[in-house]
Amino acid sequence: MKPEHEAWASLRGHAAAQITPGFPDRVLNAARARPSPLLVAHFAMCAATAALCLAAVAIYQSGFSGDDATNQAGWSEITAQASDLEQSQ
């Protein structure tokens, strides 16, 4: 590692120079901050989308159960008519 020794020192110096004044205060403020509103909005959007999907599925399902009831009523009527016909013969 000998030839790179100076280069490593230079690398550390160059990186340290990227830290701007007031860095510790910015870190402490960020550490104290609550989750960003953007993150909260993101989760709210996810929850709203999930709720909408569930509602859509429920409406779709209830539509099917309405159809089922109509079909069942129709078939009952046909069965009743068939048995009436059978009895009359």
Place this chain on the structure above:
Amino acid sequence: MRELIIAYQRRVAGFAYAITGRSDSVEDLAQMVFVKMARAIDRLKTPEQFESWLFRLARNTCIDHLRRQKLRRIFTPFGPEHENVPEPAGAVDSEELDALRHALAQLRPKDRALLALVQEGRSHAEIAETFRTSVAAVKARLHRAREQLRQHYNSDET
């Protein structure tokens, strides 16, 4: 807490730069590391292991950052012109640093992290704990990484 940040900010910045190779993300990464440190320091049971804990945090943050970048590239149509965007003019002021930066860029991120941890004076045992591997494996990987770095460094310099 403020004193801790001041004491370690230069070292953490150097460490992040060695792993990512981008000076424009050094401050953001250092900030992420120290925010994590500030939020989790109460859970550190052995204060004498603070340094090794901090650099483990820094290593994980940098590796996660590189992973996220890689993932972003899958979803964003990156053109060849976006790859390896050079540092802004004047950002790198010495040939040695430039050669080292290019040599490091040829290594895998985990090998860069390994070399940076050694530069930070971490022992083989501490590095083994960080990488969740054996000391023998660390020594072997370190030997390989040093060889590769030397090869690329010398070829860049010539």
